[in-house]
Amino acid sequence: MSEIPTAAISRLVTYLRILEQLEGQEIARTSSTDLAERAGVSAFQVRKDLAYFGRFGTRGMGYTVALLKRELVRVLGLNQTWNVVIVGVGRLGQAIANYPGASDYQFQYVGLFDVSPELVGRQVRQLTVRHIDELKDFVRDNKVDMGFLAVPPERAQDAAQALVDAGVRGILNFAPVVIGPRLPEGRPSEGSGQQEIGDEWRAVIVENVDFLAGMKRLAFYIRNPLLKDPTGPETPA
Amino acid sequence: MSEIPTAAISRLVTYLRILEQLEGQEIARTSSTDLAERAGVSAFQVRKDLAYFGRFGTRGMGYTVALLKRELVRVLGLNQTWNVVIVGVGRLGQAIANYPGASDYQFQYVGLFDVSPELVGRQVRQLTVRHIDELKDFVRDNKVDMGFLAVPPERAQDAAQALVDAGVRGILNFAPVVIGPRLPEGRPSEGSGQQEIGDEWRAVIVENVDFLAGMKRLAFYIRNPLLKDPTGPETPA
Numbered sequence: 001m002s003e004i005p006t007a008a009i010s011r012l013v014t015y016l017r018i019l020e021q022l023e024g025q026e027i028a029r030t031s032s033t034d035l036a037e038r039a040g041v042s043a044f045q046v047r048k049d050l051a052y053f054g055r056f057g058t059r060g061m062g063y064t065v066a067l068l069k070r071e072l073v074r075v076l077g078l079n080q081t082w083n084v085v086i087v088g089v090g091r092l093g094q095a096i097a098n099y100p101g102a103s104d105y106q107f108q109y110v111g112l113f114d115v116s117p118e119l120v121g122r123q124v125r126q127l128t129v130r131h132i133d134e135l136k137d138f139v140r141d142n143k144v145d146m147g148f149l150a151v152p153p154e155r156a157q158d159a160a161q162a163l164v165d166a167g168v169r170g171i172l173n174f175a176p177v178v179i180g181p182r183l184p185e186g187r188p189s190e191g192s193g194q195q196e197i198g199d200e201w202r203a204v205i206v207e208n209v210d211f212l213a214g215m216k217r218l219a220f221y222i223r224n225p226l227l228k229d230p231t232g233p234e235t236p237a
Numbered sequence: 238m239s240e241i242p243t244a245a246i247s248r249l250v251t252y253l254r255i256l257e258q259l260e261g262q263e264i265a266r267t268s269s270t271d272l273a274e275r276a277g278v279s280a281f282q283v284r285k286d287l288a289y290f291g292r293f294g295t296r297g298m299g300y301t302v303a304l305l306k307r308e309l310v311r312v313l314g315l316n317q318t319w320n321v322v323i324v325g326v327g328r329l330g331q332a333i334a335n336y337p338g339a340s341d342y343q344f345q346y347v348g349l350f351d352v353s354p355e356l357v358g359r360q361v362r363q364l365t366v367r368h369i370d371e372l373k374d375f376v377r378d379n380k381v382d383m384g385f386l387a388v389p390p391e392r393a394q395d396a397a398q399a400l401v402d403a404g405v406r407g408i409l410n411f412a413p414v415v416i417g418p419r420l421p422e423g424r425p426s427e428g429s430g431q432q433e434i435g436d437e438w439r440a441v442i443v444e445n446v447d448f449l450a451g452m453k454r455l456a457f458y459i460r461n462p463l464l465k466d467p468t469g470p471e472t473p474a
Contacts (some may be wrong), residue, residue: 004464005277005278005279006276006277007248007276007278008277009454009458009464010450010454011244011455012457013450013454014450017447017459019451030279039243039244040242040243041242041243041244042242052416075457076457077456077457077459077460077461078453078457080458082452082456083333088265090332091297091328091332091335092332092335092336095326095328095329095331095332096448098329099329099413100390100413101413101448102449102452104449105449105452105456107451107452129336143412145427145459146455146456153337155271169459170455170456170458170459171453171455172451175339176336176337176346178257194310203462205455205458205459205462207455208255208430208457209451211333211338211446212338212339212341214444214445215249215319215339215342215344215409215442216313216315217247217250217442218245218254218407218408218442219313219314219316219319219383219407220249220312220313221316221407221444222314222382222406222442223443224314224381225442226387227241227246230330
C-alpha cells in the first residue's frame with residue numbers, strides 16, 4: 001500500500017460522496033464508467049483507485065452502491081468513532097463545531113479550546129470552552145484522536161504544536177496557513193515529524209483545508225463554462 | 238479544451254498552491270517531478286495537466302516558479318477582479334467573510350445578505366447586511382459575479398435559486414448539501430441549468446465545498462500513516 005498517491009485518497013473521498021448522492025437518489029447500482037463521469041476522471045482511474053484496496057463489484061456487473069459505499073467507509077476508517085477537539089472557538093471554530101454531517105461519520109467533538117478570556121468558560125454545543133493550557137491533560141484523559149485547528153494564522157503554528165505535544169494522532173488545519181504535511185515546521189527539536197509513543201515512533205498527520213481552492217475552481221469554470229461537467233459531483237473540499 | 242477533466246482543474250489549483258509555497262520559501266525553480274512529488278501525482282500527470290493550457294517551462298530545464306505561477310493565475314482566471322456576495326451571514330458566513338486570503342486573488346466581498354432580523358442592518362467587514370429581497374437589484378447594480386452560500390441546509394436550495402435568478406455567474410456552496418453541479422435542482426422550470434442573458438444562454442456554475450472531505454482524508458491517514466507523503470502539499474479544500 002506504500003505507493004498510493006494522495007490524489008487517489010482524495011478521489012476515494014469523492015467516490016464515497018458520489019455513492020452517498022446515488023443512495024440519496026435511491027440508485028442501487030453504479031459502474032466505474034458512471035463513477036468516472038461523475039468524478040471527472042477516467043473509468044480506468046476509478047478501477048485503479050479501488051484496486052489498491054481490493055476487488056469490489058463483479059466484473060462486467062458494476063457495483064452495488066450500498067456495498068461499495070460500506071467498503072469505502074471501511075477503507076477510509078470511517079467505521080470507527082473519532083474523538084475530536086477544536087482549538088480556536090472564534091467564528092470559524094464555532095462554524096465548524098456547528099457544521100452538520102460530522103456526526104454522520106462518528107467524528108465526535110469532545111472538547112473546545114481557546115485562549116480568549118471572552119470564550120473560555122462559555123458553552124458551545126453543550127461543551128464548555130477550555131483554556132489551551134488544559135489541552136494536554138484533556139487529550140490524554142479523553143482519548144482524543146484528532147484536533148481541528150481554527151485559530152488565527154499567527155497562532156496556527158503554536159496551536160498545532162500544542163496538539164502534537166498533547167499527543168493527537170492527526171490535525172485538520174482550517175487556519176489560512178499551510179502546516180505540515182506531518183508536523184508543524186520550525187521546531188527542529190521535533191525534527192522528523194515523529195514523536196515517541198511508548199516504544200514506537202509515529203507520525204502526526206496534518207491535513208490542511210483550503211477555503212480558497214473552491215473560489216479558484218469557480219473562477220476558472222465561470223470563464224470556461226463549457227468545461228464544467230454537468231454530471232460532475234461537488235468537488236471535495 | 239472540451240475534454241479537460243474536473244480533477245485536472247483541482248490539480249492546477251494544487252500546483253498553484255505549491256508554487257505559492259515554493260515562492261514563500263524563495264525557491265525559484267521547480268520541475269514536473271518536484272511538483273508531482275509534492276502533489277502526490279505522477280510527473281506525467283503534471284505535464285499532461287499543464288499541456289492542456291500551453292507549453293510552460295523549457296524542456297529539460299523545468300519551470301521558473303514565478304512564471305509558472307503567473308501563468309496558472311491567468312489560466313484559472315485569478316488575474317481579474319471578482320465581485321462576490323455572501324448569502325447567509327451566520328457563523329459560517331461571517332467566518333468566510335473574515336477568512337484571510339480571498340483578497341489576494343481579487344475576490345472582493347461587495348454585499349452580505351440574510352433573512353434574519355437580528356442580522357439585517359448589522360455591519361460585518363464594513364458592509365451592511367442586507368435582506369435577501371434586495372439581492373436581485375444589488376447583483377444587477379454592482380456587477381456581482383459570484384455568490385457564496387452559507388445558509389442552513391434547508392435554505393440552500395432556495396437561496397441558490399435566488400442567486401441564479403439574480404444573475405450571478407457562479408455559486409460557491411458552503412452549505413452542507415450538494416447543489417448543482419450547474420443549477421439548483423428541483424426547479425423543472427429552470428430545466429437545463431441555463432438562463433437567458435441577453436440573446437445567449439449560459440450556465441450558472443456551482444462548486445460545492447465539502448468540509449467533511451478533509452476529515453475523511455485525515456481518518457484514512459491516521460490509520461495508514463506510512464501512506465502520507467511527507468513532502469506532500471496540503472490537500473486542496
